[in-house]
Amino acid sequence: MRKLGPLLFLLWGLALAVQPGQRIPDFALLDPKGSLVTLSNLKKPAVLVFWASWCPVCRAEFPGLHRVAEETGVPFYVISREPKDTKEVVLSYMKAYPRFIPLLASERDRPHEVANRFKVLGQPWTFVVDGEGKVVALFAGRAGREALLDALLLAGVDLP
Numbered sequence: 001m002r003k004l005g006p007l008l009f010l011l012w013g014l015a016l017a018v019q020p021g022q023r024i025p026d027f028a029l030l031d032p033k034g035s036l037v038t039l040s041n042l043k044k045p046a047v048l049v050f051w052a053s054w055c056p057v058c059r060a061e062f063p064g065l066h067r068v069a070e071e072t073g074v075p076f077y078v079i080s081r082e083p084k085d086t087k088e089v090v091l092s093y094m095k096a097y098p099r100f101i102p103l104l105a106s107e108r109d110r111p112h113e114v115a116n117r118f119k120v121l122g123q124p125w126t127f128v129v130d131g132e133g134k135v136v137a138l139f140a141g142r143a144g145r146e147a148l149l150d151a152l153l154l155a156g157v158d159l160p
Helices: 004-016 056-072 087-094 111-117 145-154
Strands: 028-030 036-038 046-051 076-080 100-103 125-129 135-140
Touching: 046 056, 056 076, 056 100, 056 145, 076 111, 087 100, 125 145, 135 145
Parallel strands: 046 076, 076 100
Antiparallel strands: 028 036, 046 125, 125 135
């Protein structure tokens, strides 16, 4: 019965999160150049990845996600759900992943607050969003390459 606890928590979290077919919540975060990124000016289709700098699963997953970003040209926005991840920590971490677009705190929003709006309960959580800003796929935990590519097809991406 003890082994069911984490599984039940994950299933409960998935049930609460923004679901496929739903529009993603609006937010206002800054890109590394200081430009405001919101739902209305988010380049779509897109992938939004909620992560934390201390997360071992994120560290293991990011190289594969980055390869998909390079191969497809789809924007991958990465949002730390860890309140202690400062701008400096995030930008330093992202130097290894130049195709990722880290989103940082603005005067209106903090990244962990945006994660709460998406009802993200862990990391990494990955949302694939179509051209209308609707979720076509959600991955709680590691997103496999083939499943991610399938989700990008559903989002309307012409894969190479």
